């Protein structure tokens with residue numbers, strides 16, 4: 637049973653886009669901490685979602701920090717544009733960044749919190765030399781590209797390894813888990829060391845999204 641604060645970040649990917657106005661109001665009036673915004677380019681991942689113009693409009697109405705997850709190749713090309721469109725946190729993929737340290741510096745210099753995401757096959761040990769420089773580590777617990785997939789159980793081991801790495805290095809990074817988060821696995825994720833739960837399908841495809849967000853926060 638965990639007692640620390642758990643952040644909940646509903647993922648807009650599973651929202652009803654014909655009723656975005658209502659969905660954003662629901663988030664504003666809920667206990668959600670951040671709004672998670674998944675950008676996919678059809679190249680790094682086999683799907684295309686939404687991008688800068690939508691983010692800029694969402695920014696006008698949302699009252700919570702915008703947590704942008706870039707699933708795109710060469711994300712450094714767009715860091716400044718995402719800042720201008722309203723991103724508060726910008727997370728790039730380890731697998732998409734041969735110059736990750738430079739990319740993280742760029743994001744921080746632009747005034748955003750900087751995150752690194754790792755795919756299910758990417759080892760936590762590869763983060764040893766960047767862990768002190770990031771604000772967020774996003775552990776993908778499904779293969780990126782789609783909402784509503786099944787949680788990969790091995791992700792729990794990765795979260796425990798990451799918690800150990802963060803403790804050993806006195807890093808201040810938050811652990812964010814993304815993919816297949818449900819009311820059933822939330823407490824195990826919190827106990828393993830997660831700080832932030834991203835949830836798309838579980839929140840937006842429920843009868844009472846605000847109540848689900850509240851329950852997820854209890855871990």
Ligand SMILES: O=C(CO)[C@H](O)[C@H](O)COP(=O)(O)O
Pocket residue numbers: 647649650672674705707778779780781782783784785814815816817834835836837838
């Ligand atoms: O990054 C993502 C997909 O690549 C999404 O944030 C993630 O899949 C959330 O959706 P769900 O909670 O429905 O699994």
Ligand SMILES: [Fe+2]
Pocket residue numbers: 647672673674705814834
């Ligand atoms: Fe995501």
